[in-house]
Amino acid sequence: MSRFDTAITGGHVVVPGHGAIECGIGIRDGRVAALDDDIRPGDGEEHVDASGLIVMPGAIDAHYHLGIYRSIEADAATETASSLVGGATTIISYFRTGHHYMDRTGPYREILPDLLAATEGHAHTDFGYHIAPMTAEHVGEIEWLVDQGIASFKYYFFYKGLNLAADSTDAQAYTMSDSYDFGHLYKMMEEIARVERQGDRGERVSLSLHCENAELITMFMERVRDAGLPALQAYSESRPPLTERLSIHEAGVLADATRVRVNLLHLSSAEALRAARDVRRLYPELDLRVETTVHHLALTYDMLDGKGLGGKVNPPIRTAADVDALWSAVADGTIQWVASDHACCLEELKGDELWPALPGFGGTALLYPVLLSEGYHRRRLPLQRIAELASTAPAAAFGCHPRKGSIMVGADADLALIDLEREHVVTPELLHSAQDHTPFAGIRVKGWPVRTLLRGETVFADGEIVGSPSGRFVPRPLKAPKLGASDG
Numbered sequence: 165m166s167r168f169d170t171a172i173t174g175g176h177v178v179v180p181g182h183g184a185i186e187c188g189i190g191i192r193d194g195r196v197a198a199l200d201d202d203i204r205p206g207d208g209e210e211h212v213d214a215s216g217l218i219v220m221p222g223a224i225d226a227h228y229h230l231g232i233y234r235s236i237e238a239d240a241a242t243e244t245a246s247s248l249v250g251g252a253t254t255i256i257s258y259f260r261t262g263h264h265y266m267d268r269t270g271p272y273r274e275i276l277p278d279l280l281a282a283t284e285g286h287a288h289t290d291f292g293y294h295i296a297p298m299t300a301e302h303v304g305e306i307e308w309l310v311d312q313g314i315a316s317f318k319y320y321f322f323y324k325g326l327n328l329a330a331d332s333t334d335a336q337a338y339t340m341s342d343s344y345d346f347g348h349l350y351k352m353m354e355e356i357a358r359v360e361r362q363g364d365r366g367e368r369v370s371l372s373l374h375c376e377n378a379e380l381i382t383m384f385m386e387r388v389r390d391a392g393l394p395a396l397q398a399y400s401e402s403r404p405p406l407t408e409r410l411s412i413h414e415a416g417v418l419a420d421a422t423r424v425r426v427n428l429l430h431l432s433s434a435e436a437l438r439a440a441r442d443v444r445r446l447y448p449e450l451d452l453r454v455e456t457t458v459h460h461l462a463l464t465y466d467m468l469d470g471k472g473l474g475g476k477v478n479p480p481i482r483t484a485a486d487v488d489a490l491w492s493a494v495a496d497g498t499i500q501w502v503a504s505d506h507a508c509c510l511e512e513l514k515g516d517e518l519w520p521a522l523p524g525f526g527g528t529a530l531l532y533p534v535l536l537s538e539g540y541h542r543r544r545l546p547l548q549r550i551a552e553l554a555s556t557a558p559a560a561a562f563g564c565h566p567r568k569g570s571i572m573v574g575a576d577a578d579l580a581l582i583d584l585e586r587e588h589v590v591t592p593e594l595l596h597s598a599q600d601h602t603p604f605a606g607i608r609v610k611g612w613p614v615r616t617l618l619r620g621e622t623v624f625a626d627g628e629i630v631g632s633p634s635g636r637f638v639p640r641p642l643k644a645p646k647l648g649a650s651d652g
């Protein structure tokens with residue numbers, strides 16, 4: 165009998181917190197059972213030769229929108245397959261009631277079981293959900309939601325008072341909320357902080373914030389509407405960095421007052437980063453973590469000029485100076501993690517008119533590839549830091565560490581085996597998403613996963629998805645690994 169189900173040999177293993185070591189990995193019952201330099205090919209029922217490859221912890225794509233424009237089932241089936249291409253083995257998706265998603269309203273006690281059932285059996289990655297309490301009733305469900313394994317919540321600053329004129333509907337009808345204002349936000353913050361403090365959960369329960377100010381967007385939109393700018397530049401100027409900065413400061417004041425842990429999502433600009441640093445300085449006790457996205461690190465509106473509206477997203481794609489500022493913030497630790505904000509949005513939903521075009525696009529397949537190409541190869545960011553950005557930091561922020569986001573004995577054997585020298589020019593086909601276009605099209609990217617393992621099983625190899633969907637719901641906080649124990 166072999167010592168392991170699978171033996172991986174010959175790879176450079178990037179162990180978060182330690183660095184790259186040349187060693188074998190023994191996998192048993194879906195977990196890492198050994199890291200050792202004398203593991204031989206015959207030690208496993210199955211052998212994976214990782215010679216010439218680096219082994220990274222499977223990425224945690226912590227910003228995702230399963231089911232935003234298609235059914236949960238359809239998105240789970242195709243979009244999580246796309247995640248495997250980029251080395252992500254766990255996704256944590258945002259969900260709210262209201263239009264888009266499941267088009268439902270009512271208590272999460274009724275909706276959450278349906279949401280999980282719709283995802284289960286279709287997802288190729290492990291998955292979790294962040295939930296947005298849209299009504300007073302939902303705020304009353306926060307404690308119940310935490311008990312169900314939902315350790316993170318969301319508030320959208322830009323739905324507050326926004327008149328979505330393009331849809332001839334208002335924010336209230338759109339979100340199906342009662343009063344979506346700062347009173348609602350304050351009560352949500354108080355309740356999340358209270359639930360986290362009580363009991364001995366000992367894990368982080370947090371609130372994620374989409375920081376853009378609605379009133380300013382309404383005004384700037386009117387200003388740029390007829391200015392004749394290129395479309396995506398006009399979009400950026402209709403939601404300028406000032407709208408992020410203002411919401412970030414408001415978030416800081418309210419989070420400090422309520423002692424809630426917060427995550428600033430998808431910061432896109434130098435000005436937003438300055439605001440995040442200022443808020444940290446003002447409120448040093450605040451647990452404030454900062455996210456940016458693959459697309460804000462890789463794209464500018466100038467690059468996308470003349471290429472349609474595929475790159476319309478909130479917050480918008482900005483300038484080269486903003487991209488540089490984001491990379492500096494990644495390097496100096498202002499930013500904790502990078503996610504894709506993946507939303508499968510077909511070309512027909514974009515159309516050819518800027519204002520009605522639906523926002524968002526997919527990028528999950530580029531999570532490790534862009535970090536490696538633009539970060540490691542171009543900017544000499546250490547592999548260790550890239551593992552933190554894509555995997556360890558989001559796992560820690562959202563209550564999955566160290567079962568996820570690490571390579572250690574007892575952790576889930578979620579691994580991305582990466583060829584640092586492999587280069588591809590991005591096409592929609594390469595990404596294995598249902599999305600029929602990509603704003604990243606034509607960009608040369610160097611550093612791609614050649615094999616992805618989920619809990620010890622190969623789920624992606626040589627450009628193809630392997631096997632049927634085997635993703636499981638990840639209740640958070642996820643219990644720490646117990647040595648010798650197996651839950652299959």
Ligand SMILES: [Zn+2]
Pocket residue numbers: 227228229258505
């Ligand atoms: Zn998002």
